[in-house]
Amino acid sequence: MKIFATLYVLFITISFSFLKQQTPLQESIQRGKEVYSDFCVTCHLENGEGIPSTFPPLAKSDYLLNNRNKSIKGLKYGQQGEIIVNGLIYNNSMPALGLEDEEIADVMNYILNSWENTSNKMVTPEEVSKITE
Template sequence: MKSIVILLIGVITFTSCNLNSKKPNLIAQNQTQSTLEESIKRGHLIYNDMCITCHLPNGKGIPEVFPPLADSDYLRDNQTESIKAVKNGLSGKIIVNDTTYSSTMAPLGLSDQEVADVINYINNSWGNKIDNFVTTEKVSEL
Protein backbone atom coordinates (compact mmCIF):
# COMPACT_ATOMS: atom_id res chain seq x y z
CA MET A 1 0.00 0.00 0.00
CA LYS A 2 2.82 2.39 0.92
CA SER A 3 4.54 1.85 -2.44
CA ILE A 4 1.29 2.51 -4.33
CA VAL A 5 0.86 5.84 -2.52
CA ILE A 6 4.49 6.79 -3.22
CA LEU A 7 4.08 5.77 -6.87
CA LEU A 8 0.83 7.78 -7.13
CA ILE A 9 2.47 10.87 -5.59
CA GLY A 10 5.40 10.49 -8.00
CA VAL A 11 3.09 10.24 -11.02
CA ILE A 12 1.06 13.29 -9.91
CA THR A 13 4.22 15.32 -9.25
CA PHE A 14 5.77 14.36 -12.59
CA THR A 15 2.54 15.08 -14.47
CA SER A 16 2.01 18.48 -12.85
CA CYS A 17 5.63 19.50 -13.42
CA ASN A 18 5.39 18.38 -17.02
CA LEU A 19 2.17 20.37 -17.55
CA ASN A 20 3.69 23.52 -16.02
CA SER A 21 6.69 23.32 -18.31
CA LYS A 22 4.40 23.22 -21.35
CA LYS A 23 2.21 26.21 -20.39
CA PRO A 24 4.54 28.91 -21.73
CA ASN A 25 4.69 27.11 -25.08
CA LEU A 26 0.90 26.87 -25.25
CA ILE A 27 0.58 30.57 -24.43
CA ALA A 28 3.12 31.50 -27.11
CA GLN A 29 1.30 29.34 -29.66
CA ASN A 30 -2.03 30.97 -28.82
CA GLN A 31 -0.54 34.45 -29.24
CA THR A 32 1.00 33.66 -32.62
CA GLN A 33 -2.21 32.02 -33.84
CA SER A 34 -4.19 35.21 -33.33
CA THR A 35 -6.32 35.65 -36.40
CA LEU A 36 -7.03 38.83 -38.26
CA GLU A 37 -10.67 38.69 -37.18
CA GLU A 38 -9.71 38.53 -33.49
CA SER A 39 -7.26 41.38 -33.95
CA ILE A 40 -9.92 43.50 -35.67
CA LYS A 41 -12.36 42.91 -32.78
CA ARG A 42 -9.75 44.00 -30.22
CA GLY A 43 -8.79 46.94 -32.43
CA HIS A 44 -12.39 48.11 -32.60
CA LEU A 45 -12.47 48.40 -28.80
CA ILE A 46 -9.17 50.30 -28.78
CA TYR A 47 -10.38 52.63 -31.55
CA ASN A 48 -13.51 53.40 -29.55
CA ASP A 49 -11.41 54.21 -26.47
CA MET A 50 -8.52 56.12 -28.02
CA CYS A 51 -9.24 57.31 -31.58
CA ILE A 52 -12.93 57.98 -32.03
CA THR A 53 -12.86 61.51 -30.58
CA CYS A 54 -10.65 62.88 -33.36
CA HIS A 55 -11.26 60.48 -36.24
CA LEU A 56 -14.99 59.99 -35.49
CA PRO A 57 -17.06 56.78 -35.53
CA ASN A 58 -17.11 56.74 -39.34
CA GLY A 59 -13.34 57.26 -39.68
CA LYS A 60 -13.83 60.45 -41.70
CA GLY A 61 -12.01 62.72 -39.25
CA ILE A 62 -12.58 66.47 -39.17
CA PRO A 63 -11.66 68.23 -42.42
CA GLU A 64 -8.42 70.22 -42.18
CA VAL A 65 -8.08 69.35 -38.47
CA PHE A 66 -7.91 65.56 -38.04
CA PRO A 67 -7.29 63.44 -41.15
CA PRO A 68 -9.68 60.77 -42.34
CA LEU A 69 -8.85 57.12 -41.91
CA ALA A 70 -11.70 56.00 -44.16
CA ASP A 71 -10.55 55.84 -47.77
CA SER A 72 -7.26 57.48 -46.82
CA ASP A 73 -4.54 57.50 -49.46
CA TYR A 74 -1.97 58.27 -46.74
CA LEU A 75 -2.95 55.21 -44.73
CA ARG A 76 -3.02 53.02 -47.85
CA ASP A 77 0.33 54.25 -49.22
CA ASN A 78 2.22 54.76 -45.94
CA GLN A 79 1.55 51.77 -43.72
CA THR A 80 4.89 51.98 -41.92
CA GLU A 81 4.45 55.69 -41.15
CA SER A 82 0.85 55.04 -40.03
CA ILE A 83 1.98 52.32 -37.61
CA LYS A 84 4.71 54.63 -36.27
CA ALA A 85 2.13 57.42 -35.82
CA VAL A 86 -0.12 55.21 -33.70
CA LYS A 87 2.84 53.95 -31.69
CA ASN A 88 4.86 57.15 -31.26
CA GLY A 89 2.51 59.99 -32.17
CA LEU A 90 2.84 62.31 -35.15
CA SER A 91 3.63 65.96 -35.70
CA GLY A 92 4.33 67.99 -38.79
CA LYS A 93 2.52 68.25 -42.07
CA ILE A 94 1.02 65.30 -43.86
CA ILE A 95 -1.15 65.27 -46.96
CA VAL A 96 -4.20 63.04 -46.92
CA ASN A 97 -6.49 62.90 -49.94
CA ASP A 98 -5.03 66.18 -51.25
CA THR A 99 -5.66 68.03 -47.96
CA THR A 100 -2.82 69.22 -45.73
CA TYR A 101 -3.00 68.41 -42.02
CA SER A 102 -0.61 69.76 -39.42
CA SER A 103 -2.26 68.79 -36.13
CA THR A 104 -0.24 66.93 -33.54
CA MET A 105 -1.18 63.42 -32.53
CA ALA A 106 0.29 62.63 -29.12
CA PRO A 107 1.64 59.14 -28.40
CA LEU A 108 -1.23 57.06 -27.08
CA GLY A 109 0.81 54.78 -24.83
CA LEU A 110 -0.42 51.63 -26.54
CA SER A 111 1.38 48.29 -26.37
CA ASP A 112 2.70 46.76 -29.59
CA GLN A 113 -0.26 44.35 -29.58
CA GLU A 114 -2.74 47.21 -29.20
CA VAL A 115 -1.08 49.15 -32.03
CA ALA A 116 -1.26 46.09 -34.30
CA ASP A 117 -4.90 45.50 -33.40
CA VAL A 118 -6.05 49.08 -33.98
CA ILE A 119 -4.19 49.29 -37.31
CA ASN A 120 -5.78 45.99 -38.39
CA TYR A 121 -9.18 47.41 -37.44
CA ILE A 122 -8.60 50.65 -39.36
CA ASN A 123 -7.19 48.80 -42.38
CA ASN A 124 -10.40 46.78 -42.60
CA SER A 125 -13.10 49.33 -41.71
CA TRP A 126 -15.20 51.94 -43.53
CA GLY A 127 -14.53 50.33 -46.91
CA ASN A 128 -10.76 50.13 -46.39
CA LYS A 129 -9.39 46.87 -47.79
CA ILE A 130 -5.69 47.20 -47.00
CA ASP A 131 -4.21 43.71 -47.28
CA ASN A 132 -1.57 44.04 -44.56
CA PHE A 133 -1.97 41.88 -41.45
CA VAL A 134 0.01 43.83 -38.86
CA THR A 135 1.60 41.70 -36.15
CA THR A 136 3.11 42.56 -32.81
CA GLU A 137 6.51 41.60 -34.20
CA LYS A 138 6.12 44.05 -37.08
CA VAL A 139 5.23 46.87 -34.68
CA SER A 140 8.15 46.11 -32.36
CA GLU A 141 10.58 46.20 -35.31
CA LEU A 142 9.57 49.81 -35.96
Protein backbone atom coordinates (compact mmCIF):
# COMPACT_ATOMS: atom_id res chain seq x y z
CA MET A 1 0.00 0.00 0.00
CA LYS A 2 2.90 2.37 0.77
CA ILE A 3 4.33 1.80 -2.71
CA PHE A 4 0.95 2.61 -4.31
CA ALA A 5 0.59 5.81 -2.25
CA THR A 6 4.15 6.86 -3.05
CA LEU A 7 3.65 6.22 -6.77
CA TYR A 8 0.34 8.10 -6.71
CA VAL A 9 1.92 11.16 -5.05
CA LEU A 10 4.83 11.02 -7.49
CA PHE A 11 2.42 10.81 -10.45
CA ILE A 12 0.41 13.81 -9.21
CA THR A 13 3.58 15.85 -8.61
CA ILE A 14 4.95 15.12 -12.09
CA SER A 15 1.56 15.83 -13.70
CA PHE A 16 1.31 19.26 -12.05
CA SER A 17 4.88 20.15 -13.00
CA PHE A 18 4.04 19.52 -16.67
CA LEU A 19 0.91 21.65 -16.39
CA LYS A 20 2.88 24.55 -14.91
CA GLN A 21 5.46 24.63 -17.72
CA GLN A 22 5.27 27.70 -19.88
CA THR A 23 5.16 27.68 -23.64
CA PRO A 24 8.01 29.33 -25.55
CA LEU A 25 5.71 32.31 -26.24
CA GLN A 26 4.86 32.69 -22.55
CA GLU A 27 8.55 32.54 -21.64
CA SER A 28 9.35 35.17 -24.29
CA ILE A 29 6.54 37.42 -23.04
CA GLN A 30 7.89 37.16 -19.49
CA ARG A 31 11.39 38.16 -20.62
CA GLY A 32 9.90 40.90 -22.81
CA LYS A 33 8.09 42.41 -19.86
CA GLU A 34 11.47 42.95 -18.19
CA VAL A 35 12.93 44.52 -21.34
CA TYR A 36 9.87 46.80 -21.58
CA SER A 37 10.31 47.87 -17.96
CA ASP A 38 13.98 48.67 -18.57
CA PHE A 39 13.76 50.47 -21.92
CA CYS A 40 10.21 51.37 -23.01
CA VAL A 41 8.15 52.31 -19.98
CA THR A 42 9.58 55.84 -19.69
CA CYS A 43 7.99 56.99 -22.96
CA HIS A 44 5.18 54.51 -23.59
CA LEU A 45 4.18 54.27 -19.91
CA GLU A 46 3.36 51.27 -17.75
CA ASN A 47 0.16 50.32 -19.54
CA GLY A 48 1.38 51.10 -23.04
CA GLU A 49 -0.90 54.12 -23.44
CA GLY A 50 1.89 56.45 -24.59
CA ILE A 51 1.68 60.24 -24.36
CA PRO A 52 -0.79 61.87 -26.77
CA SER A 53 0.83 63.80 -29.62
CA THR A 54 4.30 62.81 -28.38
CA PHE A 55 4.80 59.05 -27.91
CA PRO A 56 2.36 56.69 -29.66
CA PRO A 57 0.35 54.15 -27.73
CA LEU A 58 1.37 50.53 -27.85
CA ALA A 59 -1.91 49.46 -26.23
CA LYS A 60 -4.59 48.60 -28.79
CA SER A 61 -2.14 49.76 -31.47
CA ASP A 62 -3.25 49.25 -35.06
CA TYR A 63 0.23 50.29 -36.23
CA LEU A 64 1.97 47.43 -34.42
CA LEU A 65 -0.46 44.83 -35.64
CA ASN A 66 -0.50 46.08 -39.25
CA ASN A 67 3.21 46.97 -39.56
CA ARG A 68 5.04 44.10 -37.90
CA ASN A 69 8.31 44.46 -39.87
CA LYS A 70 8.36 48.26 -39.53
CA SER A 71 7.77 47.91 -35.79
CA ILE A 72 10.65 45.45 -35.44
CA LYS A 73 12.84 47.71 -37.60
CA GLY A 74 11.97 50.69 -35.37
CA LEU A 75 13.08 48.82 -32.28
CA LYS A 76 16.22 47.54 -33.94
CA TYR A 77 17.46 50.69 -35.68
CA GLY A 78 15.38 53.48 -34.18
CA GLN A 79 12.34 55.26 -35.58
CA GLN A 80 12.15 58.72 -37.07
CA GLY A 81 9.48 60.57 -38.96
CA GLU A 82 5.74 60.51 -39.24
CA ILE A 83 3.65 57.46 -38.39
CA ILE A 84 -0.09 57.10 -37.91
CA VAL A 85 -1.26 55.14 -34.89
CA ASN A 86 -4.96 54.62 -34.24
CA GLY A 87 -5.76 57.48 -36.61
CA LEU A 88 -3.43 60.03 -34.96
CA ILE A 89 -0.22 61.38 -36.47
CA TYR A 90 2.99 61.08 -34.44
CA ASN A 91 6.17 62.73 -35.67
CA ASN A 92 8.89 62.14 -33.15
CA SER A 93 12.03 60.05 -32.96
CA MET A 94 12.94 56.96 -31.01
CA PRO A 95 16.65 56.16 -30.80
CA ALA A 96 18.00 52.68 -31.38
CA LEU A 97 18.11 51.06 -27.97
CA GLY A 98 21.01 48.70 -28.62
CA LEU A 99 18.93 45.59 -27.95
CA GLU A 100 19.95 42.12 -29.07
CA ASP A 101 17.70 40.29 -31.54
CA GLU A 102 16.36 38.03 -28.77
CA GLU A 103 15.51 41.04 -26.60
CA ILE A 104 13.69 42.68 -29.51
CA ALA A 105 11.74 39.48 -30.17
CA ASP A 106 10.85 39.17 -26.49
CA VAL A 107 9.67 42.78 -26.08
CA MET A 108 7.69 42.56 -29.33
CA ASN A 109 5.99 39.40 -28.06
CA TYR A 110 5.20 41.16 -24.78
CA ILE A 111 3.77 44.23 -26.52
CA LEU A 112 1.87 42.23 -29.15
CA ASN A 113 0.18 40.20 -26.41
CA SER A 114 -0.56 42.91 -23.83
CA TRP A 115 -3.08 45.70 -23.38
CA GLU A 116 -5.74 44.23 -25.69
CA ASN A 117 -3.20 43.43 -28.43
CA THR A 118 -3.15 39.85 -29.65
CA SER A 119 -0.86 38.20 -32.15
CA ASN A 120 -1.10 34.60 -33.26
CA LYS A 121 2.44 34.54 -34.64
CA MET A 122 5.41 34.62 -32.27
CA VAL A 123 8.27 36.99 -33.11
CA THR A 124 11.54 35.06 -33.13
CA PRO A 125 15.17 36.20 -32.96
CA GLU A 126 15.61 34.68 -36.45
CA GLU A 127 12.82 36.91 -37.80
CA VAL A 128 14.41 39.96 -36.15
CA SER A 129 17.85 39.10 -37.61
CA LYS A 130 16.40 39.25 -41.13
CA ILE A 131 15.21 42.86 -40.69
CA THR A 132 17.72 45.26 -42.21
CA GLU A 133 17.97 49.04 -42.49
